[in-house]
Amino acid sequence: MLVNCSRLSTAxxxxxxASSQMDDVIQKRHMGRxxxxxxxxxxxxxxxxxxxxxxxxxxxxxxxxxxLLWRRHAYNNAVISxxxxxxxxxxxxxxxxxxxxxxxxxxxxxxxxxxAQNQARNDEKRAARAxxxxxxxxxTKSVILEEIRVELEKxxxxxxxxxxxxxxxxxRSAGFVNRENLETKILEAxxxxxxxxxxxxxxxxxxxxxxxxxxxxxxxxxQKGRLYDQTLGTQHGTMEEAASKxxxxxxL
Amino acid sequence: xxxNLIRFVGNHDIASEGKFLFEILSQLRNFGVGRLVTKNEWxxxxxxNPSYMKILRAEPGMDRxxxxxxxxxxxxxxxxxxxVYEFSKDLNRSDxxxxxxxxxxxxxxxxxxxxxxxxxxxxxxxxxxVHLSQKSARKNGMDEKSVSRRAPLLLSIDPEFQxxxxxxxxxxxxxxxxxxxxxxxxxxxxxxxxxxLPVKVEAWNVGPAVFQPRFNATTMRVKEQPTK
Numbered sequence: 001m002l003v004n005c006s007r008l009s010t011a012x013x014x015x016x017x018a019s020s021q022m023d024d025v026i027q028k029r030h031m032g033r034x035x036x037x038x039x040x041x042x043x044x045x046x047x048x049x050x051x052x053x054x055x056x057x058x059x060x061x062x063x064x065x066x067x068l069l070w071r072r073h074a075y076n077n078a079v080i081s082x083x084x085x086x087x088x089x090x091x092x093x094x095x096x097x098x099x100x101x102x103x104x105x106x107x108x109x110x111x112x113x114x115x116a117q118n119q120a121r122n123d124e125k126r127a128a129r130a131x132x133x134x135x136x137x138x139x140t141k142s143v144i145l146e147e148i149r150v151e152l153e154k155x156x157x158x159x160x161x162x163x164x165x166x167x168x169x170x171x172r173s174a175g176f177v178n179r180e181n182l183e184t185k186i187l188e189a190x191x192x193x194x195x196x197x198x199x200x201x202x203x204x205x206x207x208x209x210x211x212x213x214x215x216x217x218x219x220x221x222x223q224k225g226r227l228y229d230q231t232l233g234t235q236h237g238t239m240e241e242a243a244s245k246x247x248x249x250x251x252l
Numbered sequence: 253x254x255x256n257l258i259r260f261v262g263n264h265d266i267a268s269e270g271k272f273l274f275e276i277l278s279q280l281r282n283f284g285v286g287r288l289v290t291k292n293e294w295x296x297x298x299x300x301n302p303s304y305m306k307i308l309r310a311e312p313g314m315d316r317x318x319x320x321x322x323x324x325x326x327x328x329x330x331x332x333x334x335x336v337y338e339f340s341k342d343l344n345r346s347d348x349x350x351x352x353x354x355x356x357x358x359x360x361x362x363x364x365x366x367x368x369x370x371x372x373x374x375x376x377x378x379x380x381x382v383h384l385s386q387k388s389a390r391k392n393g394m395d396e397k398s399v400s401r402r403a404p405l406l407l408s409i410d411p412e413f414q415x416x417x418x419x420x421x422x423x424x425x426x427x428x429x430x431x432x433x434x435x436x437x438x439x440x441x442x443x444x445x446x447x448x449l450p451v452k453v454e455a456w457n458v459g460p461a462v463f464q465p466r467f468n469a470t471t472m473r474v475k476e477q478p479t480k
Contacts (some may be wrong), residue, residue: 052261054261054262054263056263057451057452059451059452060451060452060453062449064453065449065450065451065452065453066438066442066449068453069441069442069445069449069450069453070436070438070441070442071433072453072456073408073436073441074432074433074436074441075432075456076408076456076458076459076460077371077375077405077406077407077408077432077436078375078405078432079408079458079459080406080407080408080458080459081375081403081404081405081406082377082378082381082403084403084404084406085377085381085403089385093388096392098392
């Protein structure tokens with residue numbers, strides 16, 4: 001493009017670069033759609049408040065002005081002269097060997113001394129800190145060892161208890177059902193069924209209604225609840241009877 | 253309010269009761285060389301000491317407001333001839349007045365010209381400064397009494413009074429005191445301002461007063477101001 005352009009410009013005297021750039025220009029005018037600016041329209045005259053408003057800067061009192069004026073002159077003279085006094089003082093100090101350079105040297109010496117003092121203090125503190133830390137370490141170690149001992153004892157006790165429990169379970173497991181005695185156990189259970197559908201009185205007598213049977217014969221009754229409850233009518237078995245029964249059993 | 257009634261609104265400017273300098277000079281033959289002009293301000297401040305200047309050479313800037321230009325003139329200030337001065341600044345004040353030829357003789361005669369300004373040549377040092385000097389003298393093994401309690405007074409002269417420098421004299425004060433304010437005669441300093449004191453005093457700064465204009469009324473329109 002550049003080459004083209006230069007050739008064009010040299011040959012024809014005009015560059016036709018503009019055609020591609022014109023396409024990029026975006027219209028921004030929005031004629032007639034601009035929001036009016038806030039405030040007074042420029043065609044209106046200034047407000048009366050603004051037009052006839054005259055600023056009156058406050059004046060100081062003449063006597064104050066008088067006092068301040070002459071004192072300002074005196075003060076300025078004195079301060080300008082004092083500067084010269086200070087300059088002379090500095091020059092004199094320099095001539096006495098107390099100039100800025102000597103002050104700098106003295107300050108450097110003092111600084112070194114302070115650094116050395118600080119170093120000594122740091123060393124002292126470091127030694128004390130090391131001793132304190134070793135003591136702390138020992139103490140912490142003993143505490144941790146004690147904790148470990150207590151924990152181990154606790155675990156041993158727990159282990160013993162668990163072993164005992166397992167032994168008990170093994171001892172109880174003689175009557176357990178397993179693959180070997182499964183058939184016999186089933187037959188046993190069939191021979192001696194355990195029925196919990198009974199009423200019981202305070203003497204411990206059990207009342208089976210209907211009477212349990214080993215093998216069910218015929219069609220079982222559809223009625224599940226009892227027609228009447230024989231335990232409600234009469235007073236079966238008293239506390240005394242139960243106590244005597246218990247005594248009989250014990251004596252036997 | 254009838255329409256032909258003129259209302260004046262604002263503050264009256266007493267510094268505008270005359271004409272602009274070039275407004276006068278441009279109406280005179282040869283730009284008024286050899287004529288006397290005066291400023292109303294001087295007459296207001298010191299009515300008994302005539303101040304005027306005799307035009308020696310005029311170089312008008314010929315801008316449309318007749319503000320610019322240079323004037324070389326022999327300046328007589330409060331009856332004292334200061335010599336040839338160049339006036340090129342603050343010519344945009346309409347406070348000038350021509351001294352007419354028939355009044356020149358009576359105007360220039362002055363029986364009581366300005367007196368010399370007498371200020372002390374030394375001042376008492378502040379007590380703390382004296383104390384510190386004595387302390388350092390003691391430290392260096394010098395005599396404590398050799399420390400001076402006074403120092404030479406250097407003058408800080410505001411630019412508006414620079415032209416009075418040859419008339420300022422320094423003498424030993426009549427009575428020594430512990431404060432510079434008691435040694436300086438306040439009337440000597442207030443005489444610099446004549447009958448018209450300023451309406452306010454700005455905060456004190458060390459050194460002579462300075463004024464930096466924010467913009468120049470005339471050159472602002474033409475030239476771009478230098479960036480700071």
